[in-house]
Structure formats: structure tokens, C-alpha cells
Amino acid sequence: MELEPVLTPFAGAAGDVVDWATVESAYGTGFPSDYKEFVRLFGHGTIEGRIATLIPVATSDPMVRRVAPLSDRMKSDPDYQRWTEPPVEARVLDRILVWGETDSSDVLGWITSGPDPDAWSLAVWARGDAAWTAYSCGMVEFLVRLLRGNFARCPISDTSLVGVPHARFLHDREEERLAAEGLYPWDD
Template identity: 75%
Template sequence: MGLARVLTPFGGGAGDAVDWSAVESAYGVTFPADYKEFVSRFGNGTIEGRIATLIPVVTSNPMVRRVGPLRDSLRSDPDWDRWAGPRSELHQLDRILVWGETDSADVLAWIVSGVGPDAWPLAVWARDDAAWTAYDCGMVAFLVSLLRGDFVRCPISDTSLVGVPQARFLHDREEERLAEEGVYPWDD
């Protein structure tokens, strides 16, 4: 995984064990292979306190943060149906499956389509642009390109992660443990 060269877990263990058969049955989709590997190695947590990554969870509890479709209120809001660049028939809000978010209120997602999951375009709602942009890459390639500074224009509203030589990933379990000790790891 190319991400291991630019992202390092810190603190306690990272990664999540997911019953992919159960999750994919409940979600009605097969998840991309690079994402499954990311979840196994890193999981549910944050990159430098700026990007939160989510995992799929089978639950009806609306308070559980997890991979999921764009909220109904946003799917029906015409202000959220703005796209930068050419738009294809795939670019529909009901096809958005959110896997992450930034501390700048950006949304990171896939555009679920009839092609295999490894070919799903990635979509970013950048708050600064108030529009979606589609990228022809997977989640891991997107994160690697962001952290290396490979994009001509930063795809998210916060440029602080662009070109970071070695970003840190903190799993939510470890962040909660540290919080109980009164430690906020992103303050250094």
C-alpha cells in the first residue's frame, strides 16, 4: 500500500476488523479493495486531526459515525447538487457513499456506479468551492496524492496536509484513550 510511505499510525494499535460479508450484504455494495486494506491497516480515525476516515458499521443507531449515503436533507438541497468540471450521469447525489470528512466541513466519498467498486470515482465536496469535484482514483491514491502534494490544486478546503512528508494517523480508540488521560495529541 503506497499510503504506508506517507502515513504512519501513532499511539496504540490501528486497524479495524470488519466482517465484510455482513457489511456488504447490509450496504448492498462491495467495497473497493484499497479501502478494505486501508481499514485493516488504519481503520476508523483521523489523519493529523484534519481528515476523519470512517468504516462501515451495521447499525440503526443514527449517532454512530460510519460510512453511509449523503444525508437526505443534503440530497434534496439543490445547493449540494453543484459539480465542478464536466458532469456525467454518474454524478448524482443518491449515488454518493461518504467514507470521510475534513475538519473544514468537506465531504469525501465515492460515486457508486454499475462498474466494479475499484473503478468508482472519488468525489469531494469542498466547502470553499461549494461544489463537488470527481476524481478518477481510489481512496488510497487520493490520500497519497493529497499528502504528497501531487494535485495541481488542493482538492480540500484545508491545505495544511499538502506535501506533509510523513503524516500521522490516530485511531479513534487511541484518541479516546488519550482524551481520558487529558491528552490531545494534535496540540504538538
């Protein structure tokens, strides 16, 4: 499933160059091929100011916003233990790798079970439901289905992106440049 033309860069250059061999060695796992293509085309930024997408960075610095496992606090917090359907595997929260978040405090990640990252399911913790839901699709298919309104029920807490025909992506470096000029692009 292709993300373009459902999602287009807002302004400036998008995309990030990632040394996948170094990153995969640091993380101890591969990454899904659709996600790698997303990072190449779009990268670290936001979709309509509502969904933040993260990239993997080979660092242990907790201040760097990046793809990361769920925090120990989230894994041990009873508020994050509920699933809309019971998880198939025990201790599945230990295998969630977060690639995104929403401005509604939802968490978007992969359930990193199995050696093939392209076969990983997606996990979404929706604050509005206070529960996790697993989806049998990749990151790009998830975003396309969300933006096209192809889920029976919105998978995130904020429904404003459902059915958006032409969503915009703003890379973090472009957002920082605009902010330095006193501009906030999502005000229109």
C-alpha cells in the same frame, strides 16, 4: 499506490477488523479493495486531526459515525448541487457513499456507479469551493496524492496536509484513551 510510509500510526494500535460479508450484505454493495486494506491497517480515525476516515458498520442507528450515503438534507440542499464539472450521470448524489470528512466540513465519498467498487470514482465536496469534484482514483491514491502534493490544485478546503511528508493517523479508540488522560495529541 501504497499509503505507507506517507501515513503512519500516531500511537497505539490502528486498524479495524470488519466482517466484510456482513457489511456488504447490509450495505447492498461491495467496497473497494484499497479501502479494505486501509481499514485493516488504519481504520476509523483521523489523519493529522484534519481528515476523519469512517468504516462501514451494519446498523441503522443514525448516531453511529460510519460510512453512509449522503443525507437526504444534503441531497436536496441546492448548496450541494454544484459540480466543478457537470456530473456524468443524472442523480449522482443518490449514489455517493461517504467514507470521510475534513475538519473544514468537506465531504469525501465514492460515486457508487457500476458493479466494480475498484472502478468507482471519488467525489469531494469542498466547502471552500461550494462544489463537488470527481476524481478518477481510489481512496488510497487520493490520500497519497494529497499528502505528497500531487494535485494541480488542492482537492480539499484545508491546504495544511498538502505535501506533508510523514502524516500521522490516530485511531478513534486511541484518541478516546488519550482524551480520558486529558491529552489532545494534535496540540504539538
